[in-house]
Amino acid sequence: MGIKGLTKLLAEHAPRAAVQRRVEDYRGRVIAIDASLSIYQFLVVVGRKGTEVLTNEAGEVTSHLQGMLNRTVRLLEAGIKPVFVFDGEPPDLKKKELAKRSLKRDDASKDLHSAIEVGDEDSVEKFSKRTVKITKEHNDGCKRLLRLMGVPIVEAPGEAEAQCASLCKNHKAHAVASEDMDTLTFGAPRFLRHVTDLSFKKSPVTEFEVPKVLEELGLTMGQFIDLCILSGCDYCENIKGIGGQRALKLIRQHGCIEEVVQNLHKRYTVPEDWPYQEVRTLFKQPNVCTEIPDFQWTSADKEVMLDNSYHTVHIFPQADSCFLFPGPCEFSGI
Incomplete structure (x- = not known):
């Protein structure tokens, strides 16, 4: 959820704290990204139509893998050096909020069942998205994919947003990319919105700097x-x-x-x-880890063992390397 109404508040009371930039401005920059927020977006959007989701031959959901692959390739093509940060244990203070979210998913499941019974396709679409929950398997699959792509990851001891902010404060990353505004509250010196959009080349990136936010708000x-x-x-x-x-x-x-x-x-x-x-x-x-070794971006792993989750390789010729492609598809190049 982040901070209620903060985007609107900053637009009204700190308009000069937000600067519109091109994605090309971040070429060669290390950008820390909240992986959990990305995975949730992929599960909600990628390959979903009503209750139907993108799966492989074994019937396993692969929406998160497809989305992670597409987003990461686009970031690399833009010259950005992404680092994906995964959530650890949530703080005790968040348990009440997580319990509320669980109840909302339960309610959405009941509403979805009713919508299916009456054949209300719009409601099926709406409520099916509200039942989405990230599992350990979703996280593990994305971690494996990113490692095989040669992209560094960080497993945070606590909240991913806090760890992203820490990486930025400790000069391990140039900025944090997220849609969750509480990244600013954790003190990320530089915060980017819309850079992770799959259409980011058409839409400008919005950059916030905490010192400017504080100056504008007084x-x-x-x-x-x-x-x-x-x-x-x-x-x-x-x-x-x-x-x-x-x-x-x-x-x-x-x-x-x-x-x-x-x-x-x-x-x-x-x-x-x-x-x-x-x-x-x-x-x-x-709760963050400050002893983070320098990040390395390597060529993708060409020695790929095929299994039920990964069936084919996807060529990225500029890097002379291959990426795993979730689910059955034809061998292809970009």
Whole structure:
């Protein structure tokens, strides 16, 4: 989910913090990418029509592999050096949000069943996408594919967004590419949107720099984190009736959540046992790995063992190497 309303808030109150760039501007740059968000997008979109999904001969879902292959090839063709970061254990503070998502998937499954019974194709399409969940098998398959393509991966101990931000802060990556705005809250110095779109050559990349965001908003990094917590994030409830606009006004007026709560109008109710301080610490000191060796991009593995998931190779002649192609297809070149 990220931070509620942050995109709109920045567009209105920090318009100069967002710069439109061409994808060519990142040629030769290392870009850290949240793999889990990408995989979810692929499972929802690639090869899906209603309840039908892209599979191989064994009936195993391969949408995530097809999408990962296509996206990675396009990034490499553009001269970008991608590093895919995979989620580790979610923090305890996220368990309530994950439980909510699980309940929503259960509700979507019931709605999907009803839509199938009455033959409502539009509802089938809508609810089938809401039942998507990333599994360990999805992650493992993409990790294997990326390794065979010679593309580095990072297995984060915690949240992938936090690890991506850490790579950027520690100069292992030039920027973080994601659609999830809480990457900014984790302090990524440079954040890119739309660079991972399969149509990125037609659409400009939007680049945010945290120092410019803070300057435009007139906030410190600590105040920006408090703003995001008040607006609503994945790790705790927010105060009902306070969205991004009011949260910004309150932080500018009072400086921090403690003072906001002290001076809050009685019509607002602060959630019981509200763990905003723990959430603040999570954003400032997330569980990340800082001992990351230098990244290496290598030629794709030509000695490919074929199995039920990977049947054919796909040639990428500029690199004189071959990529695995999920599912049965004809031998082809790009």
